[in-house]
Every structure is written in C-alpha cells, then in structure tokens.
Amino acid sequence: MFILSLIFWIVGLALLGGGAWLMTLGGSWYYALAGAALIGVGVLMKPRLAAARGLYALFLIATAIWALWESGYDWWPLATRLGVFLLLAIPLFFVGKAGERHLGLKVLLPIWVIIGVGTLGSALVDAHKIKGELNTDVVAENPSIGDTPEGSWHAYGRNNLGQRFSPLTQITPENVENLELAWQYQTGDLKGPDDVTETTYEATPLKISNSLFLCTPHNWLIALDADSGEEQWVYKAKIPAESQRQHQTCRGVSYLPPSSDGPDALDVKVADGPAEALESKQCDAQLFMPTSDARLLALDPETGARCSNFADNGELDLMHNMPFKQAGFYYSTSPPVVANGLVVVAGSVNDNYALESPSGVIRAYDAKTGELVWNWDSGNPDETAPIGGDDVYTTSSPNSWSVASADEELGLIYFPMGNRTPDQLGMYRSPAEEKYASSVVALSLETGQVEWVHQFVHHDLWDMDTPAQPTLVDLDTEQGKQPALVIPTKQGDVYVLNRQTGEAILPVSEQAAPQGTIEGDHASPTQPISSLTFRPPTLREADMWGATPFDQLMCRIQFRSLRYEGQYTPPSEQGTIVFPGNFGVFNWGSLAIDPKRQVMFGMPLYLAFTSTLVSKEGADLGETNQGEQGLNENAGAPYAVEMKPFLSPLGVPCQQPPWGYVAGADLRTGEIVWKHKNGTVRDMSPLPLPLKMGVPGIGGPIITDGGVAFLAAAVDNYLRAYDLTSGEQLWQARLPAGGQATPMTYLNSKGEQMVVLVAGGHGSIGTTIGDYVMAYKLKQ
Template sequence: MILFSIVVALVGLALTVGGIDLLRLGGSVYYVLAGLLLLVNAWLGFKRHAWTRPLYALFLIATMGWALWESGYDWWALAARLGLFMLLAIPLLLSKVADQGGRKVLFPVWAVLGVVTLGSLLANPHDLSGQMDTRVVSETPKQGNVPDDSWYAYGRTNMGQRYSPLEQITPDNVGQLEEAWRYQTGDKKGPQDVTETTYEATPLKVGDTLFLCTPHNWLVALDADDGSLRWQYDAKVPAESQRQHQTCRGVSYLPPQSGKAPAVETLDIGAETQAPVQCDAQLFMPTSDARLVAVDPTTGALCANFADHGELDLTHNMPFKQAGYYYSTSPPIVANGVVVVAGSVNDNYAKNSPSGVIRAYDVKTGDLVWNWDSGRPDETAPIGPDEVYTTSSPNSWSVASADEELGLVYFPMGNRTPDQLGWYRSANEEKYASSVVALSLKTGQVAWVHQFVHHDLWDMDSPAQPVLVDLDTDEGKQPALVVPTKQGDVYVLNRETGKAIFPVTEQPAPQGTVAQDHASPTQPISALTFRPPTMQERDMWGATVLDQMLCRIQFKSLRYEGQYTPPSEQGTIVYPGNFGVFNWGSVAVDPKRQVMFGMPLYLAFTQQLVKNDGSDLGPTNQGEHGLNSNEGAPYAVDMKPLLSPMGVPCQQPPWGYVAGVDLKTGETVYKHKNGTIRDISPLPLPIKMGVPGIGGPIITAGGVVFMSAAVDDYMRAYDLSTGEQLWQSRLPAGGQATPMTYLNSQGEQMVVQVAGGHGSIGTKIGDYVIAYKLKK
C-alpha cells in the first residue's frame, strides 16, 4: 500500500502541475482533475483508509469513460490513456490490508476494464476494406519500349509506372518465395558521413546484368542469375559535411544503336582503372559532388565520347558554388537523344545558393542542348560561358518521367530556398514552385505547368515521380499523369494539356505571417486525396498518460489552425509534415487494370522561425531536420518531427498505410495499416501498428505488389485486389528503396530489394542486394 501511495502521489503531482499548464493553454481539464484525485487517493493509501480501493475503482471507471468519449474503441488510444493506471492498480489489489470489501469493488472494475481494453485489439476503426476491380480493361496499354523480362529505368520505363508484365508470381504461390542470392557491396555509412546517408537504389536489369549505384556513387554490375560481381566503377566522391544527402537512387541507361543488350564482361576488380573508351550503350550516374558520369555497361570504363572523358561538371554556370550545396540524387531521364538532369539544392542553408536549373545534354557528346531555369523560364537556349543561372531558383530533386511520343518530360518541382521565407521569390519562381512542369524534350520550352501549393511556406516540394498511364474516362481515353504529393493529394492530369481529369478545387487557408511575408488565401485540393483531417488535442498520443499530457501541452503551445498554418516565431505544427503523405517512393500503377497502389504516411512536424540577428545560434546546417541558418536571411528555421519526450510521435497511430485506388473512378477501395513496431520499440514485438516508411511499391501482372519501405526490416508482398499482406521476409537492414523484378536466364521471375537503411529515420544500416524467387 505504501509503494502504491508513493507512486500514485508522484503521478498525481505530475498530472496536477502539467494539467494546470495545459488548462492555462485552453486544453482538457481531465489531467488536473485526475491529478488531484490521485493525490487524494495517495493520501488515503498512506492512511490505509477503507476508501482507497473504491476511490481508485471510481477513478478507473471515470477515466475509461473519458477515454472512450475522446478516442472511441481504439486499442492504441485506450492503452495510452489507461495502461499506466491499470498497472498501478496491481499493487493495490495485492496489498494485504483489512478492507477486503474495497478489494471486492476494485478487482471486478479492474478486470472488466482490462477485458474491454484488450477487446479493442480486435477492433480496427482505421481500416477500409474493399475489393478492387482488377479486370483487365486495356489489353495493350502503353508501357514504354522495354522487353518484358527487363527493367530499363528507375520506374522500369520512362513512364514511371513501376509495373512489370511478368505474371509467374501470383497471390496463390507468392508464399513460396525464398531468397535466391544476396550480394554485399561493401559501401556502408561511415563515421564522417552526413546523417542522411541512405541506400535508396533501384537496380536496372539489361540483358543478363543488373546495374545499380551505392550511396557513395559506386556503380556496380551484377550477374542477374546469381548476384556475382562483374565489374565496379568508383566515382571517388570526397566526403563533404555540408551535404544534406549522401545517396543515389539509381542510374539511367541508353541502349546501343543496334538495340541489342551489351555483353557485359567480368573483370578483375583489383586491376587498374580502365582508360575511357568509345561507348555505344551508356549508363549515366549522377554523383553527390555534382558530376554526371557516363559509363560503358560492358566494362565499367568511362565513356571517352561524353563530355570530358566521361565526366560532366554540373556546377558550370552556377551563381554560387558552395561545397555540398548542389548535387543530384535521382537518375536523369534519357529520351529522344538527350539526357536531362536536374539537381537538389540544400534546403535552408543559405539565401544565396546554386540554381535549380534543369538541363538537357546530347547523350553522345555531352554538349548542352537546352537549359530551363524557372527564374527565367522562356530563355532555354544554351547559356553563354560567362553567364549564370538564377540564384536559388526552384529545383527538381526527385525523379522525372517522359512521354517520347508527345516529346514531353515531366518534372516534379520543389521550392526556392529558404523554404519558409516567401518574400525572395520572383513572379516566375512563384509560378513554378511546388508544381509539375511539362517541358519540350527538343527545346526545353514549357508546355504547361500545374501548381499544387500556392506560395509554399512549408517545404511541400512535389517529391514523387509522375506516373504516365492512359485512362478510360467519361470523355473517352485520356493520356493521364498521376502525381502524388506531400500534402496527400493525388492529382490526375491530362499529360498533354495539364488540365485536371479529377476535379481540383480551391479551399480557404489560414492567414497570418511574419511582417515581410504573406500567405495565399486559398490552396488547391484534388478530388482524389489522402489528406488527414485537421488534428485536435484529443489526437495527441504518448506511450503513457504522462507523455500524452506533455504532447497536449506542445500541441496547445504551438500555432496550428489546420493544414497550411503559416510558419511563425511561436512555432507552427505542419501536418502532414514535410516528410510527406507521399515522398520519392511515389505510387505504382497497373496500366492494364488502371488501378494504383500507394503507401500514405501521417507524421506531424514543427517549424519555428528563429531570428537570425548575428547572435550565436549554436550548431546549424546539420541536415534537413534541425536548425538551419538561412545565411543572409533574417530568420533561421528549426524543423523537426512532433515527438513526445520518449521520442514517439505525438499524434495517435496509425502512422502508415497501404492503399488501393481505382483510377477509372477515383475511388479509394482499401486502406490498411502497414508495418509493425518490431524494430522501433524496446522489445522486438511484431505488433501491426501502421508505421512510417520511405520507399515505393511495384505491381506485377500476376496481381502481386512488392514493397519494403516501412521502418521494420521486412520485404512484403500484397494482394493487389484487396491490399492484404500475403508474404514477408526478414531483411538484414532497412529496406528504404523501391524493389524491381525481372526474368533470369532460366526464365524464373526474380524480385530484388536493396537493403541498406536510412540514416535520418534510423533504420539498420547495411549494404545488401537481395534476390528472391519461387521454390522449385
């Protein structure tokens, strides 16, 4: 009884003090009342009073009523509110004191509430179940000019569908998948690397060889049958502490004029680096020190015919060239005789940064064909040697797509740095930021632009590769572009005209910025959307009632009037956060069935403007998240996830789902929690909670979806028609990369996943390439 009284007194005191603070901010009165009642209960316990147990039983009943009123019948919500109090009742039940009548009151209450709470494990209030219409509606859809057994581009083709026509693996036999081989590249995150050193590569399969890059820009060729190394090229990228990212998502391929896949040699890796050669076929890899290298697929030698003996310096004509501020993490687009390259500009390091220019080079010579700079969008002729591009103009750091028949390339556009300070932007930069832009492959001229956020103050870059698919609509078949966004909208546009196929409307947005700035009065929303509802105080969560209370205090202390609440010196909640509902993993689209599969995520972030008046700000510029200096601007910005003191998200789970959409109707057919807490909790419990992740899915003609991405280390297969998980395999490291599939020389369908982890989300680091196939 004494132990119970001491612990309850401490908990009651914490709830009373915190509850008063929360009540002062306009929050719930429950915590003050609960704290005071627990203090009374502790006093009664010290006195061994007969009312100790009955009063605690009444407290449990009242708390259960409050919990159900706030959150409904949801296990995670109830466990956070009741778990600690149910545990505190155990010593009170076991204590040997005279008031046996009190025990007879408390025990049935405790038991009933325990059964009710545990029963909520069977409820699934966040689940949407449905059966996708997976009948084939288009027998011969456009998929890009790639052999069925191969994977020639990041999204398999320049259409970005992440769809394979292979159908050997089906929902009926996917459970028979087993590991066929694994390869370790040897390239791992080192002690001098930046936080966001990540392995996000999707391999290409050309002929009988896989080609992939590593975080430090090694280009590796593997035998597609057994994963053995054929050759390796090291771009020898030096370390640089000012990079925000150290990663490579993939390489790009230019087929030879004959169209026949190159015969790749197996070389002695210890031999001297080969001299540059004249290349027929070419592989293009961007590097994190701002080069584009062209490599011979046969031997791994540089291509003498391209640029300066196979290397192109992407810092040419840049207005600023700070080390580590500009580089390219995504593979370029190779189409219609040009290789089109965009780049990433560090967010919020400096007001004056490199340009976000997009450039097209001749695939064979490396000569500049055109340049499109959103700061001067009409001037696409190659820039002169003494000219410079626009300072800090909006960039495109993700993966682009192309329609060679229409002669258009589609770039998802980011924002101008500084992201949260909007008064530096020109009218042109405002027009093209946070949008998708269609450019002519021949001239770089703008065909159309569609913006997803007006006057973006939240780092809501368009992060995902647009997906090309022809859709059956009420107006007939239309060439469509499917563009997922960070804010949760999925825009379906006519890719020839840019006009919306699914309606887009404008909604009022919160106002009120720092003096120099303004906020757009409205923001667009697509009819197809995964935006979450506006958060309320009751949506705050925590592992216990104590850190839930602290999350509520954070929530009420920060500025939040819903999505698009402007940044502030007070600190603003940004939800969805800049991690995005969708990110670079994009979505997968089946062009025959005209359906989409994606992985929507829900994590709130905070952004606070910090006066940059010359005083010491402490450590800055250590990655995307944290305090970044915005050198030359009056405000620095501090960005981070909204977390409890225990390091878990303050908002109530689930945080991650898989979802299926019928693109013929725009209906979201199913949405299921995805992933377990096995690798993010102190105990390795495989509880399906719906966890965050980053990466993307692929769809196969066999009706199976493959994806890892979640922060637990598993590769998974799902039924395309229902979204139900069919199979999983434990990975040796984090699988924050998009998989791919192909046929080996024996005609067996292989599925390959890179597992190397993600520095900023804390998954296990590794250097693995793992292939699966069906048991014989």
C-alpha cells in the same frame, strides 16, 4: 503501504502540475482532475483504505469514459490512456488486512476486469481499416507500358513512363508464399564516420541483358550477374566527404541503349580489377550516373570504363554556369532521363542553408557527346537556348530533385518541382519562381520550352516540394481515353491530369487556408486539393499520444503551445505544427499503377513536424546546417529555421497511430477502395515486438501483372508482398538492414521471375545500416 501511498502522491502531483499547465493553455481539464484524484487516493490509503479503493474505482470509470469519448473504441489510444492506471490498481488488491482486501476486491476488481477486458477487446477492432476490393477486370487490353523487354527493367520506374508495373505473371497471390532467397550480395559501401546523417541506400537496380546495374550512396556503380548476383565490375567515383551535403545517396542510374542490335544487346565482362582504372573508350550503349559532388558520369555498361565520346572523357561538371558554387550545396540524387537522344539532368539544392545558392536549372545534353542542347531555369523560364560561357543561371531558383518522366511520342518531359530556398521564407521569390514552385511542369523535349504547368501549393511556406516521379498511363474516362499523368504530393493529394494539356481529369478545387505570417511575407488565401486525396483530418488535442499518460500530457502541452490552425498554418517564431509533415504523405517512392486495371497502390504515411523561425537578431545560433531535420542557417536571411518531427519526450510521435498504411484506389473514379495499417514496431522499440501499429516508411512499391505488389520501405526490416485486389499482406521476408528503396523484378536467363531489393538503411529515420542486395525467386 507507505511506498504505495507515496507513488500515488508522486503520480498525482505530476499529473496535477502538468494538467494545470495544460489548462492555462486552454487544454483538457482531465489531467489536473486525475492528479487530484490520485493524490486523494494516496491521502486516504492509511486511514481509510476501503475509501481509497472506492475512489480509485471511480477514477478508473471516469478515465474509461473520458478515453472512449476522446478516441473511440481504438486500441492504441485506449491502451496508453488506461494501461498505466490499470497496472497501478493491482497493488491495491493486496495491501491491507484480509477483511479490507476482501471488501476492496468486491468493489475494485469487477470494475478493473470490465475495463481491462473492454480495452483488450479493442485490439480486435481495426478502427482505421477501409475494406474493399479493387476491380479485377482488364479495362485496357493493350495499354501503353513502354518498349522495355518483358523480362527487363531499363529505368528507375522500369521505363520513362514511371509506372513501376511489370508484365510478368509467374508470381501470383496463390504462390507468392513460396518466395525464398535466391542470392544476396554485399557492396562494401558502408556509412563512414565523416558522412552526413542522411547517408541512405535508395537505389533501384536496372536489369539489362542478363546484368543488374546499381549505384551506392558513395556513387559506386556495380554490375552483377542477374542469375547469381556474382560481381562483374565495380566503378568507384571517389566522392570526397563533404559536411555541407544534406544527402549522401544515389537512387539509380540511367541507360542509353546501343544504336543497333536491340536494347538488351550487351556482353558484360567480369573485370580483373577496378573499372575506374580502365582506359576510356568510345561507347555505343551508355550508363549515366550522377554523383553527390555534382558530376554526371557516362560509363560503358559492358566494362565500366569511362565513355571518351561524352563530355570530358566521360565526365560532365554540373557546376558550370552556376551563380554560386558552395561545396555540397548542389548535386543530383535521382537518375537523369534518357529520351530522344538526350540525357536530361536536374538537381537538388540544399534546403535552408543560404539565400544565395546554386540554381535549380534543368539541362538537356546530347546523350552521345555531352553537348548542352537546352536549359530550362524556372527563375528565367523563357530563355532555353544553351547558356553563354560567362553567363550564369538564376540564383536559388526552384529545383527538381526527384525523378522525372517522359512521353517521347508527345515529345514532353515532366518534372516534379521543388521550392526556392529558403523554403519557409517567401519574400524572396520572383513571379516566375512563384509560378513554377511546388508543381509539375511539362517541357518540350526538343526545345525545353514550357508546354504547361500545374501547381499543387501556392506560395509554399512548408517545404511541400513535389517529391514523386509522375506516372504516365492512359485512362478510360467518361470523355474517352485520355493520356493521363498521375502524381502524389506531400500533402496527400493524388492529382490525375491530362499529360498533354495539364488539365485535371479528376476534379481539383480550392480551399481556404490559414493566414498570418511574419512581417514582409504573406500566405495564399486558398490552396488546391484533389478529389482523390489521402489528406489526414485536422489534428485535435485529443489526437495527442504517448507511450504513457505523462508523455501524452507533454505532447498536449506542446500542441497547445505551438501555432496550429490546420493544414497550411504559416511558419512562425512561436513554432508551427506542420501536418502532414516534412516527410509528406507521399515522398520519392511515388505510386505503382496497373495500366490494365487502371488502379494504384501507394503507401501513405502520417507524421507531424514542427517548423520554428529563429530570429538571428542578437542571437548565437550555435551549430547550424544540420540537414533536413534540425537548425539551418538561411545565410543572408533574417531568420534561421528549425524543422523536426513532432515527438514526445520519449521520442515517439506525438500524434496517435497508425502512422503508415498501404492503400489502393481506382484512378477512373477517384475512390479509395482499401486502406490497411502497414508495418510493425519490431525495429523501433527496445523489445523486438512485431506489433502491427502502422509505421512510417520511405521507399516505393511495384506491381506485377500477376496481381502482386511488393514494398519494403517501412521502418521495420521487411520486404512484403500484398494482394493488389484487397491489399492483404501475403508474404514477408526479414531483411538484414533497412529496406528504404524501391524493389524491381525481372526474368533471369532461365526464365525465372526474380524480385530484387537493395537493403542498406536510411540515416535520418534510423533504420539498420547495411550494404545488401537481396534477390528472391519461387521455390523450384
């Protein structure tokens, strides 16, 4: 009994001390009162055991009422508020003499059973589910889905429209459960000891003729037989290690079809040796691969040889005319766009490493010769003629690191725009940089001149870059058929715009935003919001979570200690909660859209981050430039910045689950029709329990005309299939590594529909590292 009494004392003192601290911050009184009650139980145990049991019964009742009041009938918030205290009650059933135990059980046991059963019952109720069905009618009989052959996949989003929609129909909700592994291939490119944290497999393969083409994190370009996965050739770009890169990844390659004989007229050879050892050749068709040491390579898709007709023997140095050329500060992680005889390249500029960094310029080169045709620099937006030999682009101008789209009939190319570094310090931005940051911009394919721009964050202080490829689809609206552009944002909005004019099709409004910044900066008084939005509600202290009451208490203390007045709370030296956080509600995985039904499938996620400005005055910052998460120097600015997820001391998110969903919406009405928790904690927890909490992820979905959506992305290692109409999960396959890439689908030479995903993990979210390419087809 002494040991049990001591346990109550220790638990009570911990809650009382932490609860008193929380009260001084204006937080809940519950923890201090709970601590006092548990100390009381410990005090009463030896002289008056029955009274101790009675006090504990009252404590359980009060805790259950408080938990329901704060969180409603929701399993995970209730379980973590009540679970430890229900377990702590069990020893009280067995201490003391027989008569004392009997009396105690009469009082405590019924209450324990009622609360325990009631808590367990909440596991059967999904408090977060939106249940519904998307329309199954074909709204558009012959929609524009691009000119990619039906069984092929010619660009990152299948074609330059970025729909991630395949017209294939073999796989349906009725037979998808019969998918099985057809083949797998290992690239051999694995994360090395000198690689940066965010070394990630994010590639979506292309399927051209009967070959697949994919890149790896270290910029190997690999050709595989689409039937068997047999290796045909490998080109290794020999990328040197560089500690100053924030990313070591390649999302994909781009394709210039041959000038005659059709887009799939390739005869890919099986190589005898490394493709990089081959003599360069004049190329008709070409593959373009950007590298993480800032080059653009043009390769022959049949052999992997360099294309001698392009730039310098198939290699273009993207650091030309840059104002600053620090190693690792600039590179392109996303495939360029090939359209109207051009290859158009944008790039990523490291966030928050230095005030004086390379430019975010977007450049169009002749796809055959590599000659510069135009350049658009958001810091100098009106001058698009090719830059002179000794001139330089604008320092640190907003860049476009994600995937672009193009409408060749309208002659427009669409870029999701990022921010000017430093992301959290807005006092260095010119009027032009303010205008084009955190937006989508439409440029003329012919001249590079701006046709229109639509901004999603005014004076962005939160790293809310526009992260996702715009999707181009024609929508039937009350005003008739409109050429639409659909683009999701980190804030959770999905904007539906007229891609010819930039005007909103679904309404967009402005909302008041929090004010108060560091000296010399300012915050925009309002911020835009789309009528189709997946934004989460403003966080409350009651939304704080933890695996136990103790780390939940610490999360509440953090919540009350940090600055937070809702979304768009400006960064501060105090530390600011940024929610949605740096990963965003949507990221580079974008959306998948069915142009026939005019509906979307997406993966919204919800993780809060913290952002702290660190004054450099008289400070020893220690190690800086730690990547997207961690302390970054902002060399030349008075403040460094530290960005990190908002986590409990046990390393779990401080805000209660779910953290990840799949969702379906009608693009004509803007209605979110269904929304379901997605993914389990099997690969996040010490025990491999497949508990469906709704977990975060990064990656993208695809849709097939058979009515099935495919998505991996979540932090558990699965590829999943969903019914597009209802969102219900239909099938899953266990992956050997993290599936943080977007899948694709095609027909093999036998006419069988295949689904392929690259599974290699993601460094910054900690999924299993690997080097796999996984291919599935229906059982015969």
